[in-house]
Amino acid sequence: MINTANTIQSVKLSEDNDAVIILNQTLLPGQKKFETLTTTEDVWEAIVHLKVRGAPAIGIAAAYGVYIGVKKMNAESVRDLYDGFTKMKNYLASSRPTAVNLFWALDRMEKRFNHSLKGEPIIDEILEELRKEAELIRLEDEQVCEAIGKHTLTLLKPGMGILTHCNAGAIATAKYGTALAPIYLGKQKGYDFRVYAGETRPLLQGARLTAWELSEAGIDVTLLCDNMASIVMNEGKIQAVLVGCDRVAANGDTANKIGTSGIAILAKHYNIPFYVCAPTSTIDLTCENGDEILIEERSAEEITTKWYVEPMAPKGIKTYNPAFDVTSHELITAIITEEGIIKPSYQENLKNIQKR
Structure with a gap:
């Protein structure tokens, strides 16, 4: 490997x-x-x-x-x-x-x-x-x-089951990744994390990228359909959720790959910590809250035909394909940056972290 x-x-x-x-x-x-x-x-x-x-x-x-x-x-x-x-x-x-x-x-x-x-x-x-x-x-x-990985690792324990969504790994960054950085650093320390990767429909970044990247690195990774997050949480297999982020609003709302907010809601229900790993460069203090984040909408083809030999939906069916969703700051246990771990109140603490 x-x-x-x-x-x-x-x-x-x-x-x-x-x-x-x-x-x-x-x-x-x-x-x-x-x-x-x-x-x-x-x-x-x-x-x-x-x-x-x-x-x-x-x-x-x-x-x-x-x-x-x-x-x-x-x-x-x-x-x-x-x-x-x-x-x-x-x-x-x-x-x-x-x-x-x-x-x-x-x-x-x-x-x-x-x-x-x-x-x-x-x-x-x-x-x-x-x-x-x-x-x-x-x-x-x-x-x-690397700094994000080190900070995040202080919140985790050896042998934990970790759920991640989309791909926030080495191939999405210059090296290590954001949400996957503690996984790589933990492997070096013998933490033996068990990682569960959601497939991340419709573009399957979790299946195609995260599962590939982690398996190539010799890390214990299990691929799940997106709608299986609840059952693995209920079965006690998940002790933490780690996700990346494309934008952090001033109040701590975060935009990430579509499906992230649903996982955050589930984590809150099962009392599992939900961590967002985000460089300070993703913090946008000019954006007051998640309602102001422009969400990219992509083509219908990604849902109806992209991965199939034959179309998997009726011809001409209407589709809605937002690439991202917004996770409320109320669902986020901590936002981890290279400068350190940010906890509520995000409104004040995000300002302070950017002043460093």
Whole structure:
């Protein structure tokens, strides 16, 4: 068995700095294929079509994407370079609306560009500054994930049964993952966690990605249909729920993959702690509560035909396919960031954590 957290880098810059190399997650678990993206348009398409997914990985890909785009402009002036950068930044920001890391990473790239304009900037120097910032975003995410894992591990005990939903693992980040980071770190310490992964319909990230990633790393993982969460909780097999997050509102409401809020409700009923593992970059204090989070709605085909040889629904049937739902802060035991463990009242404690 290999340790996926240590060996697979799902998003990286090519050696010549001219392309973004991604693990195409739409092909897993059947095929492990890395693709080379040479244009900003390639990166936009990869994000939209979920070839690269997971809030941190999306942010990293977008940072690299805007960098390779402006590098290949061959701009003749700093003004032309800046105009091109702005267009590409706005274009990449349109790829997916819910994951705040996308906008956070692009804003960081813009700040780095603006900072490089001081004095008498040279185009090559500006490009090098953008490359450094994109690489820093990736490196920092790796460090953030490890810190989240260490903090979360203090809340867990060896031998626990842990339920997770969607994929918040190594392939969704720079390394380790968020919700799966304590699983990997726990394995190194001999904690022998038993992980239960929901399939995560309709795109099956839990089945295709989490189950694959954990099994590749030699971790005890059991795949469940999404509607089996209640029975395994009732049977006493689950002692904690760990999930990732795409956005945290100022009051502690969180947006994550569709189905997360239902698991939180079940965990509350069975008195099981429900932990959200989220980098501080996902905290959006400008968003007052979960009602203000824009939820992406995806195509009907993902429900009716995507995984089937024959359509699995009547032709022309109406569908509703939100990609995310919002979990109320009242259902969340703690939000764990790289800076530490945040408990209620979230309204005040989220502000304090971002001031550090």
